[in-house]
Amino acid sequence: MLWISCLRAASLVLLLLPCFPGQKGGENEQQTDVISVWEGDSISITCSRKNLEEVLGTYLTASKKELTVLYVAREGNSYIPPELAHRLNYSEEGKNLSITLHNAQQSDSNIYQCSTYVMRNGHHNKLFGKETIVVVKAQTSGVLEQSPLYVNPQPGQSISITCAWNSAYEDFYLLKTLMQRERVLHVSSQNVSTISLAFANRLGYSKEKKKIVVTLHNLQENDSGIYVCAGVLKNVSSLSVSESGTMLLIKDVEQADCSNNSWVISVLTIIVALLFATLICCTLYCVNVKKCFQKRKSHTVSNTVSNTVYEDMSYSSRRNTLSRSNHCSLSN
Structure with a gap:
């Protein structure tokens, strides 16, 4: 019965093991980038390009203004609108084109689109890349x-x-x-x-x-x-x-089901400790029972042998007495 109790406790711990916190692996969802800055901050956008040998030029456009913010040709020539020339710079590192717009203004809030012109099979193709929504927050707007x-x-x-x-x-x-x-x-x-x-x-x-x-x-x-x-x-x-x-901000409340809260970890730690103690008790109990059983068995065998010898000696004694008695009677 004690082993059954131990088995039940072990099963409980196995059922609670999924409650322990662990690292979650997941897939990253491809989404539109969102950048939120205050007026006066800088905005950084990176356009990633594939197959550079096919790329003829790279564009960054503001879709809501229908404005070309930057154009960089394969030969290294570039175009920046005059109103942005003093606030915009860029750098090329391998396949990435990094663009920084300084001293952000609320009018810079827009949806920016990366795109490239490539030459494939003798034809010019326009490929659209990452979309970035830029939100520039002013201290006061009222709009x-x-x-x-x-x-x-x-x-x-x-x-x-x-x-x-x-x-x-x-x-x-x-x-x-x-x-x-x-x-x-x-x-x-x-x-x-x-x-x-x-x-x-x-x-x-x-x-x-x-x-x-x-x-x-x-x-x-x-x-x-x-x-x-x-x-x-x-x-x-x-x-x-x-x-x-x-x-x-979602409140972190304790729930009845398995969660990754610290109190759950504490409870499970106590359960594991109790289970370990129970297993030790089970082991010691079974060892004592085995020794006791062996002791009793040895004592029983000893008593059996002793009784057998005693009975045998009693029988022999009685036999000798009878034999002597009969001998005497014949003599008379």
């Missing part, structure tokens, strides 16, 4: 108001983010700009929406002329970050962004 500034929900709960402009807008973006940078939601001027895979089936929104409300459902710990509203106003080429965004 876009966002609320709330801070929320601290528990896992599984929902929150709503409200973005309001002082005039009608066309394209809308909700961007996550801290740690994991991604485009959470894009609603085009044709009312076509694109939602990131991370929030698939967990995001809803309602749209008005000057306001949009985005609701995030079933929040998880890795949803924590800063969410920034951005949009393109009518007849304006650049993005307008909120001043501070919404800081979302």
